[in-house]
Amino acid sequence: MIFDLDHDGPVALLRWRDGENRINEDSLGELHGILDALETTAGPLALVLTGEGKFFSNGLDLERYGTDWAGLARVLPGLHRAVARLLLFPAYTVGALNGHTFAGGALLSCALDYRVMREDRGFWCMNEVDIGLPLDEKLAAIVLNRLPRATALEVMLTGRRYPGPDAMAAGIVEEVASADGLVERAVAVAAAQAGKDRAVVAAHKRVVFRDVTTTLGFPPAP
Numbered sequence: 001m002i003f004d005l006d007h008d009g010p011v012a013l014l015r016w017r018d019g020e021n022r023i024n025e026d027s028l029g030e031l032h033g034i035l036d037a038l039e040t041t042a043g044p045l046a047l048v049l050t051g052e053g054k055f056f057s058n059g060l061d062l063e064r065y066g067t068d069w070a071g072l073a074r075v076l077p078g079l080h081r082a083v084a085r086l087l088l089f090p091a092y093t094v095g096a097l098n099g100h101t102f103a104g105g106a107l108l109s110c111a112l113d114y115r116v117m118r119e120d121r122g123f124w125c126m127n128e129v130d131i132g133l134p135l136d137e138k139l140a141a142i143v144l145n146r147l148p149r150a151t152a153l154e155v156m157l158t159g160r161r162y163p164g165p166d167a168m169a170a171g172i173v174e175e176v177a178s179a180d181g182l183v184e185r186a187v188a189v190a191a192a193q194a195g196k197d198r199a200v201v202a203a204h205k206r207v208v209f210r211d212v213t214t215t216l217g218f219p220p221a222p
Contacts (some may be wrong), residue, residue: 002030010044010194011187016051022061023104028078036087045198046190047089049112050096050183053121061133076214077217079104080138084218085110086092087209090202096186097107097164097173103127107139110146117168117185119176123161130159138216145212147172162190 004015014034018027018029018060032106038047051057060079065071069115086108087095096113099122109115126143133154140211148171154160155172164176177185206220213220 002027003034005034006011008187008192009191011046011048011190012038012041013048013187016049016057018057020055021051021105023063023075023079023108024061024064025075025078027061027073028082031082032078032085035082035089037091044194045091046194047091047093048096048183048186048190049086049093049108050186051098054099056095056097056101056122057104057108058100059103059105059127060071060133076136080216081218083107083142084113084209084213084216087213088202088205088206088218088220091200092190092196092201094186094190095173096183097124098179101125103131103133105175107142107192110142114189115173116177116182117164117173117176118182118187119164120179121163123163124167124172125159127159127161127163129157141212141215144222145209175183189217 002016002018004017006013038045060072060075061145065075093112095109095115097109097115097117099118101122101124102111103126106124109124128130140156143156147155150172151172162170164173168176208219
């Protein structure tokens with residue numbers, strides 16, 4: 001299993017446990033299956049997504065795909081869909097960014113409603129400008145929609161690596177926490193919102209994120 005799913009009261013705690021937590025067809029397939037199940041859960045709910053060890057997610061699995069452009073072409077629609085589904089998830093979502101959050105992993109973090117990042121180690125970074133893989137219009141739309149404009153331009157054009165305090169100052173994450181208290185804090189934030197009317201939460205997300213999810217190819221249902 002790539003992900004472990006536990007429940008802390010109404011909070012679904014999803015831990016990504018696959019080393020560097022690379023984005024590939026396997027990890028995306030399992031993630032979509034979990035989202036399928038959670039979306040049909042009745043009653044109070046909030047979601048926390050975190051990684052393990054040094055990595056929240058180190059982005060696309062370039063070791064697997066290398067120069068296999070056909071393989072990358074297969075995985076990108078799954079990433080687009082995952083971001084769209086997290087943006088529209090019918091409950092409040094929180095990221096506990098426990099370590100390096102790079103490229104595709106950074107994009108997934110942008111899809112969450114609230115982000116808590118480890119304060120002492122790990123970087124948030126969009127490093128495509130350094131590795132020669134430009135964002136397409138769909139992926140760029142995520143950054144431009146979810147980050148302050150000046151920050152979005154900086155992360156896309158410079159590949160700057162943000163430690164937790166700098167990421168908070170730049171508006172990438174909402175707060176930082178110690179390594180020991182990170183997940184506990186994320187669960188507390190999620191639990192405080194778990195009792196909200198999920199139908200209203202979903203409706204509001206459809207309004208707020210209609211443009212970006214339509215760009216991603218997954219417009220919200222009416």
